Amino acid sequence: MPDPRLDPGRFASVRHQGAPGSAQAPPPGGRRGLWRRLAAKSGCCGCCGCCGTRERERDWEPIPGEVPGRRAAQPIRPGLLAPVWLRPGSSANRVAHHTQEFAWRPLVVRRGQRFHVGVALPRPLREGEGLCLELTLGPNPQVSKGTHVLVPLGDSSPTGWRAEPDEGVAEPLGGVAGCDHALWVGLTAPPTAPIGRYRLSVRTRTEAGELRRRSRGKKGIFGAEDSVYMEKTSDLSEYVLNESGRIFYGTEEQIAERAWNYGQFEPGVLEACLYILDRGGGCPTAPPPAMVARVVSAMVNSLDDSGVLVGNWTGDYSQGTNPSAWAGSVGILRSFHGSGAPVRYGQCWVFAGVVTTVLRCLGLPTRTVTNYNSAHDTDTSLTTDIYLDEAMRPLERLNTDSVWNFHVWNDCWMKRPDLPQGYDGWQVVDATPQETSSGTGYTGLYWFILVYTGYTGFILVNSDKVYWQRQAHGGFAVVHVEQGAIGRRISTLGAGSAARVDITDQYKHPEGSEEERRAVNAATSHGSRPRQRGPTSAGEVTLTVGSGPAVAGAELELRAVVKNQGAEPRTLRLRFSLCAVRYTGVAGAAFRQEQHRRTLPPEQAEDTVTMTVSYAEYQPHVGDQDALKLTVAAAVQETGQVLAKELLVRLHTPELTLTLLGPAVVGQEVPVQVVFQNPLPEPLTGASLRMEGAGISCPKPVSLGSVGAGQTLRLSQSVTPLRAGQRRLAATLESAALPPLTGSVQFNVAGGDAGDTGSTGNAGNGGRRRRRRRGRPGGSTGG
Numbered sequence: 001m002p003d004p005r006l007d008p009g010r011f012a013s014v015r016h017q018g019a020p021g022s023a024q025a026p027p028p029g030g031r032r033g034l035w036r037r038l039a040a041k042s043g044c045c046g047c048c049g050c051c052g053t054r055e056r057e058r059d060w061e062p063i064p065g066e067v068p069g070r071r072a073a074q075p076i077r078p079g080l081l082a083p084v085w086l087r088p089g090s091s092a093n094r095v096a097h098h099t100q101e102f103a104w105r106p107l108v109v110r111r112g113q114r115f116h117v118g119v120a121l122p123r124p125l126r127e128g129e130g131l132c133l134e135l136t137l138g139p140n141p142q143v144s145k146g147t148h149v150l151v152p153l154g155d156s157s158p159t160g161w162r163a164e165p166d167e168g169v170a171e172p173l174g175g176v177a178g179c180d181h182a183l184w185v186g187l188t189a190p191p192t193a194p195i196g197r198y199r200l201s202v203r204t205r206t207e208a209g210e211l212r213r214r215s216r217g218k219k220g221i222f223g224a225e226d227s228v229y230m231e232k233t234s235d236l237s238e239y240v241l242n243e244s245g246r247i248f249y250g251t252e253e254q255i256a257e258r259a260w261n262y263g264q265f266e267p268g269v270l271e272a273c274l275y276i277l278d279r280g281g282g283c284p285t286a287p288p289p290a291m292v293a294r295v296v297s298a299m300v301n302s303l304d305d306s307g308v309l310v311g312n313w314t315g316d317y318s319q320g321t322n323p324s325a326w327a328g329s330v331g332i333l334r335s336f337h338g339s340g341a342p343v344r345y346g347q348c349w350v351f352a353g354v355v356t357t358v359l360r361c362l363g364l365p366t367r368t369v370t371n372y373n374s375a376h377d378t379d380t381s382l383t384t385d386i387y388l389d390e391a392m393r394p395l396e397r398l399n400t401d402s403v404w405n406f407h408v409w410n411d412c413w414m415k416r417p418d419l420p421q422g423y424d425g426w427q428v429v430d431a432t433p434q435e436t437s438s439g440t441g442y443t444g445l446y447w448f449i450l451v452y453t454g455y456t457g458f459i460l461v462n463s464d465k466v467y468w469q470r471q472a473h474g475g476f477a478v479v480h481v482e483q484g485a486i487g488r489r490i491s492t493l494g495a496g497s498a499a500r501v502d503i504t505d506q507y508k509h510p511e512g513s514e515e516e517r518r519a520v521n522a523a524t525s526h527g528s529r530p531r532q533r534g535p536t537s538a539g540e541v542t543l544t545v546g547s548g549p550a551v552a553g554a555e556l557e558l559r560a561v562v563k564n565q566g567a568e569p570r571t572l573r574l575r576f577s578l579c580a581v582r583y584t585g586v587a588g589a590a591f592r593q594e595q596h597r598r599t600l601p602p603e604q605a606e607d608t609v610t611m612t613v614s615y616a617e618y619q620p621h622v623g624d625q626d627a628l629k630l631t632v633a634a635a636v637q638e639t640g641q642v643l644a645k646e647l648l649v650r651l652h653t654p655e656l657t658l659t660l661l662g663p664a665v666v667g668q669e670v671p672v673q674v675v676f677q678n679p680l681p682e683p684l685t686g687a688s689l690r691m692e693g694a695g696i697s698c699p700k701p702v703s704l705g706s707v708g709a710g711q712t713l714r715l716s717q718s719v720t721p722l723r724a725g726q727r728r729l730a731a732t733l734e735s736a737a738l739p740p741l742t743g744s745v746q747f748n749v750a751g752g753d754a755g756d757t758g759s760t761g762n763a764g765n766g767g768r769r770r771r772r773r774r775g776r777p778g779g780s781t782g783g
Helices: 030-042 052-059 091-096 233-241 269-279 289-299 330-339 348-361 448-453 514-524 615-621
Strands: 085-088 114-121 130-137 148-152 162-165 181-188 196-206 209-214 219-221 244-250 255-261 309-311 343-346 366-376 384-388 402-414 425-435 441-447 465-470 476-482 488-493 500-502 541-547 556-564 570-581 592-600 605-613 627-636 642-649 657-660 670-677 684-693 702-707 712-721 725-734 741-749
Touching: 085 196, 091 114, 114 196, 130 181, 148 162, 196 269, 233 348, 233 366, 244 348, 244 366, 244 402, 244 488, 255 348, 255 725, 255 741, 269 289, 269 330, 269 348, 289 348, 289 402, 289 425, 309 348, 330 343, 330 348, 343 348, 348 366, 348 402, 348 425, 366 425, 384 642, 465 642, 476 642, 541 627, 541 642, 556 570, 556 592, 556 627, 556 642, 570 605, 570 615, 592 605, 657 741, 670 725, 670 741, 684 712, 702 712
Parallel strands: 309 343, 384 465
Antiparallel strands: 085 114, 114 181, 130 148, 130 196, 162 181, 196 209, 196 219, 244 255, 366 402, 366 488, 402 425, 425 441, 465 476, 488 500, 541 556, 556 605, 570 592, 570 627, 627 642, 657 670, 670 712, 684 702, 684 725, 725 741
């Protein structure tokens, strides 16, 4: 059989250098040909496959100078076997790979799991003839980097791809003219294959030479069932397949939640995710999941990389969208992919929601996590420092260490073979652009064990709050240390339920335990100054702070309770200071201050000091995502004991109530009623409503005009379900006078006339597809 590399028709665009008219010119790569001829003369032992397998693989390798995907069209000469049709994927592949919710094209599969490729030939393969599947990834595919793969039928590639005939597929390949023989090939990608969008083609070889036929369109082959595989089905269903979720916000004592549409299977989202990887430098050499997570966390924000979202905490969103107005990730990703320009604007929960969408789309299990009282250290002390003057008033110009009311990041589950044993599991991914203690921007990935034991990212979840008071000589002294105030009620959505799960114990030891104090000491030992060991809250007199019902538009009552546990009476001097604070911990000027003096009898005597604030007094200072911060400082006259406490008060707002007004059927409009009541004693103007849901076509944002004081608004909007099954519709109402109002409704969608139970474009395939549904009640409302 002549060497097919000598066929000039196969490489019409490549010039061979050699003697003109030399019919016996050696093939390119003569040295390798010599080794083949020597092996042919001496024979092959076949003991390990190092001769035969390598030679068969080498026969299919591209020649030097060949650029895959840029060859000129080959003429079909007599004797060549021209494939008539190439079909990536059988109907069962999408269900087996849990990718049935993606659009019908391109095919989406996961690594380490077999899928099928159908090849239609004009006749069966004869003895001595061969067939090879060729896959290329990226603009410059290379065999050495695993981005140009040649997989002979019945054999495997050096990188671990394997192709075998599969006679168990009963599905017809399709009515293609000139097709007398259909061959189904089972193709398996190794767990280490690069993720991305591949081009698939088939080569055939006969005595007359080789012929290559490319598939119609690009077929995506990505995902991961290897180092990110979770054994529990409920975990995979939640952290990879669930398209909707809830993100928690508010304060430690007033936890709120909002529905978020991740929409990782929505049309256009997959393309946007691959575009993000390309913009971030691509993943051409099979990087581990940790590297993918790092690239995504860097590219989701626009800091240094012109990534997906521009962060904005100024309160001025006139040049873009208020972060509170977003109801999901889909619109953000589509906009970024369509324009290539960063989307304006985002804050921590928006960054985290987009990261969850991208990583779930790429097959990495991901959850959205909220940390309450999240510290941000600015002087590398690894403590949160609060400065007071001689009269116990906060010195806001010195209080640069901020404590965010809440901060949202992500956990991504993966194995870490690059780290010592014990580091597998959830990894912390934070895409919110921030400033580090040394002044440089950071986002990134932390390891749970390092956070747990007091190193990377420790300040966020476990540091002491240290109070400093200015002394007569002008210096500062530690007067109070509050332990356990940072990193509270760390929350995420539980797998297979709609309930909040507290995962604080996964981040740190129990507060006050020996292990927790050891972790704090280990962290602060690396700080910019020695650990401060001032007085803690222990003493004869105790102080607690609280509030009555906090409702937007209503009067607010704040209170401090002091208790004397000693045997002698005690006289206290208390100072109340009230200001507005953004959720990032940036406080405004105090707009209300009071001083009180109390004498407490001995033996468990207590007294309550109250401060009442009217709506007219706090309204000018409270904006979107703002809370009220009460600082209470007290000094005991007889003993010099100093006490201090801070209280964050979030003003409650009503939820949006969403109700479906008809049956939900794929492809048919159904009205949805949105109801909310204006809680303010004044008209609400400039409000707008935004809706989003996976598998649901929603209207554009709508302006609501003016809503009178105390008025209840009922608004009807039509949506169109695009996919059958259980769906969740989320809505957000944005206004300048109120924090964001959110709500959602969950309902079941029946298939249309075509029996569609999957993505748009899957008509006719729904009868063979079933999706595991999570056990959530239909028709529920709330945000």
